[in-house]
Amino acid sequence: MVFRLAKPEDLIPGSISRYFDILSFKSDQFLDKNKDYIVPEHQDLLSASKCFCVAGLFHPPREDGTKSSKFSSIGTRFKGVLEAIRISCAGYPTNKSFTDFVNRFGLLVPEVLRTNHDKKDACQKILNNVGIPGYQIGKAKVFLRAGHMAALDTRRAERLDIAIVYIQRTTRSYLIRKRFLAMANLAVALQTLCRGKLASKMYDDMKKRSVSLKIQTNFRRYTLRSSYIRLQHAVVLI
Template identity: 30%
Template sequence: MLNQSEKPVVGPLHKAGGADSQKLSVATKFKGQLFQLMQRLESTTPHFIRCIKPNNLQSPGSYEQGLVLQQLRCCGVLEVVRISRSGFPTRMSHQKFARRYGFLLLENVASQDPLSVSVAILHQFNILPEMYQVGYTKLFFRTGQIGALEDTRNRTLHGILRVQSCFRGHQARHHFKELQRGIATLQSFVRGEKTRKEYAVLLQRHRAAITIQKQIKGRNGRKTFKEISDASVVIQSG
C-alpha cells in the first residue's frame, strides 16, 4: 500500500527502506561466508611458498648468492625464520603425537590417555622443557625438536623392518627346507612304486619263463623216454 501511494513523500521512503534492507541482507550473507572461510582456514595447517629468482641470466644451474640473499631480506623470509625459531612453530595434537611416536616408548602405555603418552615420550627422550609447551589438546615445539624425534622414529622403523626381514627370511628358509624334504620323500615314494611295479613285471616274466622251460623240458623228457621205450621194444622183439 505504501509502495503504491501517490504522495511524493511516502513512496520514496518505502523504496529507500527496501534498498537498505536488501543491502543489509547482502552484507549479512557476506559476513557469514567470511566467517565460514575463517573457520576453514583455522582448521588447516597453511604452508607458504616463496619463489626466489636464483640468477638474472634465466639459466639453470647458476646461483647468485647476493641476489638470493637480497630477495630473502626484501621478502622478510629471514625475519620470519628468526621469529619462527624464537617461538613454537611446530604444533601437533596429542592423539597424533601419541599415535606417531607411542611405539618408541620402552613401557607399555596402551591403556593411558594420549596426553599421558605424549608427556611420557617427551620425558623418555629428554627433551628440555624450554623446547616445548603442553596444551590441553596440542603440543607446541620449537624448531628442530620434531626432526630429532623423526630421526629416532625412522631409525627404529628401519631396525624393525630389518628384524622382520630376517624373521621372514628364516621362516622362508625353514619352509623351503620342509618343502625340499617333502619333495624328496614324494620322489622316493614314486621311484619306489615304479621300481616295485617293474620288479613285479620282471617276476611275472621270470615265473612265466620257468613255467615254459618246465613244459619244454617235460615234453622233451617224455619224447626221449618214448623213443627209448620204443627202441627197447624193437630190440626185445628182435
C-alpha cells in the first residue's frame, strides 16, 4: 500500500478525506494480506493466551469437518470487527477523553480553565460556545463527527494567532517603553549635570565679582582716605 498526502484539487475516487488533509492510496492487491490462513499452532497459542481479549478473538475451530471452519482467514474472522469499526468511523470517527479535550481546547473558553469546572460540563460549554452541532458526550469521552475536529483546530489556531499577536504587541510596547524611560532618565541625568555645571560656573563668576567689588571698594576707600589725610595736613599747615 502506498500513501501520499494530496492537495484538494488532486482528490480522485478511492481517496480518504481526513480532517487534517486528504490521504490517497492505491488499492491494488489490497485484500491479499487478509487471505492468509491461521496456522493451527498459532491458533492454539492464541487461544491459550491468559489475556481474555486475545483468547476471545481466537476461539478454537469447531469440529464439524467443514473446510470453512478449519481454514478460516484472518479477514473473514475479523470481518465483523472491521465492519463495526467502519460504522463507528462513519458516525463518530473522533473521540477524546474529557481531560484531553479540555486541555487542548480549553483556551476557546478561558473561564473553564480559571475555575474548577466539572470536566464534562466544561467540554459541553466549549462545544456550545464554538457552535459544534451533532456531538455526543459519553460517560468519559466526547464523540465528534467528521469535520468537527478540523473546525475546533481552526478556532484554536485562530485564538492562538490572536494571543501571539497580543503577546508580540505587548512585548514590543514594553520594550519601547523601557527604552523610552531609559532615554528619559538619561536626558534628565544630562540636564542635571548641565545645570550643575552652569550653577557652579555662575557661582564662580559671582564669587569673582564679589572679590572684585571688595577690592575696588577697599582701593577707593584707601584713595579717599589718603586724599583726606593730605588735605588735613595742608589745612593744619596753613
